[in-house]
Amino acid sequence: MARMIQRLFRKSEMKASVPKGKTIYAIGDIHGRSDMLDELLWRIKDDAGSLYEAKLIFLGDYVDRGPDSRGVIDRLISLGQDYEDAVFLKGNHEALLLDFLAEPEDLSHWLDWGGAETLESYGLDTVGKEYRALAEEFFEAAPQSHLDFLNGLGLTHIEGDYLFVHAGLRPATPLEEQTEEDLIWIRKRFHNAAPNSRPDYVVVHGHTPTDKPDDAGWRIGVDTGACYGGLLTAVALKDNTRRFLSVKDD
Numbered sequence: 001m002a003r004m005i006q007r008l009f010r011k012s013e014m015k016a017s018v019p020k021g022k023t024i025y026a027i028g029d030i031h032g033r034s035d036m037l038d039e040l041l042w043r044i045k046d047d048a049g050s051l052y053e054a055k056l057i058f059l060g061d062y063v064d065r066g067p068d069s070r071g072v073i074d075r076l077i078s079l080g081q082d083y084e085d086a087v088f089l090k091g092n093h094e095a096l097l098l099d100f101l102a103e104p105e106d107l108s109h110w111l112d113w114g115g116a117e118t119l120e121s122y123g124l125d126t127v128g129k130e131y132r133a134l135a136e137e138f139f140e141a142a143p144q145s146h147l148d149f150l151n152g153l154g155l156t157h158i159e160g161d162y163l164f165v166h167a168g169l170r171p172a173t174p175l176e177e178q179t180e181e182d183l184i185w186i187r188k189r190f191h192n193a194a195p196n197s198r199p200d201y202v203v204v205h206g207h208t209p210t211d212k213p214d215d216a217g218w219r220i221g222v223d224t225g226a227c228y229g230g231l232l233t234a235v236a237l238k239d240n241t242r243r244f245l246s247v248k249d250d
Helices: 002-009 034-048 069-082 092-102 108-113 115-121 131-141 144-151 180-185
Strands: 023-027 055-058 156-159 162-165 202-205 219-221 231-238 241-248
Touching (some): 023 034, 034 069, 055 156, 069 115, 069 144, 092 115, 092 131, 092 144, 092 180
Parallel strands (some): 202 219
Antiparallel strands (some): 023 231, 156 162, 231 241
């Protein structure tokens, strides 16, 4: 672990790269837009020649705000079955959903943050319902595979010189000391990190929507506002190159 800590924060002059023979596609926040996800996967398939030639990494926020959270999770579960090396990371909206199911009254604000749309995608009528009743109805409506998927999401993934995470990292803090809250919620402290407190890995993240992919060199943001009429974006990483694939909200 000491080697990992040193590796994480040691400054390197090498250009970031992924392992030879791999093309990685890291996909930003989907937020219930199953239609845009399907279109982007077709773009990735065309770009890679086959999805079997691509390593897919999903950066979290699959649910809320968009109209088809259930369809997104269905699609991701299917992808995980077909492509065993696909990676699915946890976003703050998955955490909110799980927290709501555990403590509905305390997490009722989730409904106003896009949770109502998620429940509706599972066929639930949210109008006039008590929060605990909604949680119980979700447990009845959601397939066990969906609950297993949500509970099995990871927080970080490393490939070569890149670290993948939903939101970012707390500056100047070893990886094993990062909390889940840091990794799925952080924004300004990470984005504004001083050069001597940035991780050595190039961080690929979502969470903070921008009009176009945000390549700051030491970090790459690929949340391009799919649920706000924007783009759904993937960054493609091969050898020491990076480029972006995006689809528009039609």
